[in-house]
Amino acid sequence: MRLFLDANVLFTAAHNPHGRSSALFDLARSGVCWLSTSPHGAEEARRNIRVKFPEASGRLETLQTLLQVEPEATPDGVAWALAQGVPEKDAPI
Secondary structure, three states: OEEEOOHHHHHHHHHOOOOHHHHHHHHHHOOOOEEEEOHHHHHHHHHHHHHHOHHHHHHHHHHHOOEEEOOOOOHHHHHHHHHOOOOOOOOOO
């Protein structure tokens, strides 16, 4: 199973190592699933961790080694997401 994680899940897993978001990374380590994100999601998580929980920056970097970073959405992909009702800030992801 492949799971696509947004910045909120990455951020939460980094600053709360005993939470449910972090458990997804445990599942990935054991081969139950594969995790991916977008460059936008990875950067947003990094930026928010640096501001709100800088002590968790190292953990976030470690967790991100378990992620496949997918290419950014094409303009057509963003347009499609918007047409489906995805909020504008989330459409590139």
